[in-house]
Amino acid sequence: MTWFLALRADSAGGNPAGYVTIRQNANDCFNVNDLLKEVRGRDVLFGTHGFNVNREEGIADLSAWANLLELGDNTLFIGVLWPGDSRWAPVVDYPFEGDEAITSGRLLAPFLDKHFTEAVSLSFASHSLGARMILEAIRQMSRSVRVRRLIMMAGAIDDNCLIEEYSDAAKKVDEISVLASHEDVVLKLAFPIGNLLAGIISRGHPYWQGALGQDGPDSPYPENIRSGWQKIPDGWEYGHGDYLGGTLPAMPPPVSVPKEGSPSPSRSLYPAWSAGFVSTRFQRA
Numbered sequence: 001m002t003w004f005l006a007l008r009a010d011s012a013g014g015n016p017a018g019y020v021t022i023r024q025n026a027n028d029c030f031n032v033n034d035l036l037k038e039v040r041g042r043d044v045l046f047g048t049h050g051f052n053v054n055r056e057e058g059i060a061d062l063s064a065w066a067n068l069l070e071l072g073d074n075t076l077f078i079g080v081l082w083p084g085d086s087r088w089a090p091v092v093d094y095p096f097e098g099d100e101a102i103t104s105g106r107l108l109a110p111f112l113d114k115h116f117t118e119a120v121s122l123s124f125a126s127h128s129l130g131a132r133m134i135l136e137a138i139r140q141m142s143r144s145v146r147v148r149r150l151i152m153m154a155g156a157i158d159d160n161c162l163i164e165e166y167s168d169a170a171k172k173v174d175e176i177s178v179l180a181s182h183e184d185v186v187l188k189l190a191f192p193i194g195n196l197l198a199g200i201i202s203r204g205h206p207y208w209q210g211a212l213g214q215d216g217p218d219s220p221y222p223e224n225i226r227s228g229w230q231k232i233p234d235g236w237e238y239g240h241g242d243y244l245g246g247t248l249p250a251m252p253p254p255v256s257v258p259k260e261g262s263p264s265p266s267r268s269l270y271p272a273w274s275a276g277f278v279s280t281r282f283q284r285a
Contacts, residue, residue, distance in 0.1 A: 007083070015083055023059075044076050046123070048082065049084065051156060054085045064244075080133075098132055102133070104133045105140065117145055121147070124147070126150075154214075159215045160217075170224065177230065178230065185240065231257065234260065236264035251265075251272045251276035
């Protein structure tokens with residue numbers, strides 16, 4: 001069974017909770033001490049979903065993806081559920097879900113500071129708009145626990161976030177990996193529209209910025225980004241929904257991004273490939 005930290009008040013809709021709930025499925029809730037027995041003395045990898053995902057979908061996708069990870073015996077995977085599902089049309093609602101991601105990150109950070117001090121290290125893997133939630137949490141966290149890895153897949157956040165908005169959070173991480181696809185239609189079309197609306201609403205003027213998960217990070221890269229960033233070959237047509245979920249078999253490490261023009265695995269194996277990539281980046285010394 002996969003452990004989850006739930007940051008949402010409802011099973012559907014964009015409302016953050018006032019406290020963190022510990023779950024192993026959609027219905028059962030646990031005392032924090034039940035989880036901490038599993039955390040003590042171990043490395044922990046938190047994985048989170050992105051935008052437009054309700055609680056049940058998040059549990060299903062992250063549970064399936066966790067089965068494809070190969071992290072080592074001393075590592076515990078914990079899913080993080082936050083209210084990123086749309087209240088209205090996805091593109092129109094996108095600017096407001098960024099606020100929900102920030103609120104959720106600010107809820108997660110003190111919980112980790114209080115309860116995860118006996119972990120050896122903390123690492124994070126995010127999908128889509130989950131990148132903003134995780135970066136906000138890292139920003140708000142104290143330095144009492146080592147943040148070892150940050151792996152962002154299909155990041156629905158500005159491509160300059162690591163050197164501007166979240167430069168402070170980036171500096172707290174030992175090593176950062178960015179996985180991106182130029183063929184991500186959601187980031188190619190919906191992200192610029194949502195970002196433009198966000199700029200008009202929150203900044204008072206038009207705003208346009210590329211997505212981290214399509215264009216990769218803006219330069220100059222932070223020194224702790226591993227190999228600059230990793231672009232999935234265009235010929236794979238790797239889409240926004242191809243990262244999480246999935247079914248066995250797993251792809252054991254090492255898994256790396258091949259050169260442009262390399263043959264792709266079956267699309268049904270794309271989540272296993274992303275899990276293999278994350279497992280590889282997580283395991284590196």
